[in-house]
Amino acid sequence: MDVNSLTLLVEILDAGNLSEAARRLKMSRANVSYHLNQLERSVGLQLVRRTTRRVEPTEIGLQLYEHGRAIRNALLAARESVTTLGQSLQGRVRLSVPSGYGQLVMSEWLIEFKRRYPGIVLDVLFENRVEDLMRDEVDIAVRIMSEPPQNLVARDMGSVRYVACASRSFADSHGMPVQLDDLRTAPLITAAVVGRQLRVAAYLHDERHEVLLEPTIISENFLFLRQAVLAGLGVGIVPDYVVHDDLKRGDVVTTLDEWRLSIFGTNMYMLYMPNRHHTRAAATFIEFILEHARASGRGGAA
Template identity: 75%
Template sequence: MDLQSLTLLVEILDAGNLSAAARRLKMSRANVSYHLNQLERSVGAQLVRRTTRRAEPTEIGLRLYQHGVAIQSELLAAKESVTTLGQGLQGRVRLSVPSGYGQLVMAGWLIDFKRQYPGIVLDVVFENRIEDLLRDEVDIAIRVVPEPPQNLVAREMGPVRYVACASSGYAEKHPLPVQLDELQGAPVVTAAVIGRQLRVSAYQGQNLGEVRREVILEPTLISENFLFLRQAILAGLGIGLVPDYVVQEDVRKGDVVTTLDDWRLSIFGTQMFMLYMPNRQHTRAIRTFIDFILERVRAPGAEPEDQSQR
């Protein structure tokens, strides 16, 4: 058994199947299968259970995988120590952030991070989809989800709060909904999941006394771009259902008014998470970035993170 064989095993189990591992390793699937068979023959035990869709470790395969990840991490740390000797922190972080949250809340943090660590390359993708981090070669993703995927490490970044709102001009000409059911017939401006019926969940009260309602909506304007949704709300096109940070400044100035304030509203989930792969060899750059962002989230007065979403 050698390091190359352990690396192959780690890549197969991280990727989830032989075909995905072959693409990552730039090998043919048959070649990956051959080398895995050779490794299992040298060990004298099956290491991976193959199905048509997944590759899962046996007990001994999991132990070897853990050793392989640890060895890779040590080698990576040693390489970093040599290459960065006498230099500032260097490396690369590929980050996926939601379009609105990334632009309106995180942009300042990312700029501050770059100023503090100029040697680290930040590769930032603005998108709202939840995709396979390995497939997209993303180190960290920031997302709102009802429940984080079990195969990922999820670090909480604070609760999410939606608001029902409209421009002051719209409110002068049209009655705002004061009951949840009135949203069904209102011209709603919001984001939605393509191909799914839009449902807004509403909560009132706390703990055992909490009341939960769900309302099905048919929006008049839908977009994943929250900056565009904000413009549409300010233009008086309808009732906005957006994370409160999107219109926070407009509410403060009186350009936007809110309604249904007794309800806690949610469309995509009630919690923001930082997601990344478990047992993945993280560079010092990635670890530093994770710590930096979580410190910003928990800093006193960091209001946007406590009320944020996409």
């Protein structure tokens, strides 16, 4: 058994199947399978259970995986220390952020980060899908949810408050919902999850209520939803940061303020894989964003 064999095992289990491991390692699938078989022969035990779709570690395989991961991360850290000695911070951070929060809140933070660390490449995806967050080798994902996945490291970036809101002109001419059930018949503007019936969870003191919604405008693009609200096309149910500036100017008004509303979740989380080595660039980025989230009054505990 050597270091290369252990790191190969780590790559296979991180990838989840031999084909993906081969793609990441730029090897043929047969070659990856051969080296895995050689490692299992040298140990004398099965390390990986293979199915048609996935590979899973046996008990001894999991133990070797933990050792291999520690060795790989130490090697990566040592290599980075040598290559960056005497240089400004460099590297690449691949980030996935929600379209609305990313554009309306995080964009200024990202620009400030880039100015401070010009040698770091920021590769930013604006998307709202929540399944398989770490696909495409994303280093960090930011998402709204109530409970983060157990298999990921979750750093709390603060609570998310939804508001029921409309343009002042709409409120003056049509009135605003005054009861929670009024949302059932109001012309609603909001986002939705494809394939799921849209509903809003509403909390008043210790009571939880739920209302099914039938919006007249649905989009994952929160900038468009904001425009639709400002155009007086209906009542928006959106995170407060979407209309923050409009509320301050008085162009948008809210209703049902005594209720705490939620559609996709109650907290913003920064998510990343627990077993992925963080470069200095990624580690610096994580702390930079969490510091800005805390300064904005959104960041919570780690």
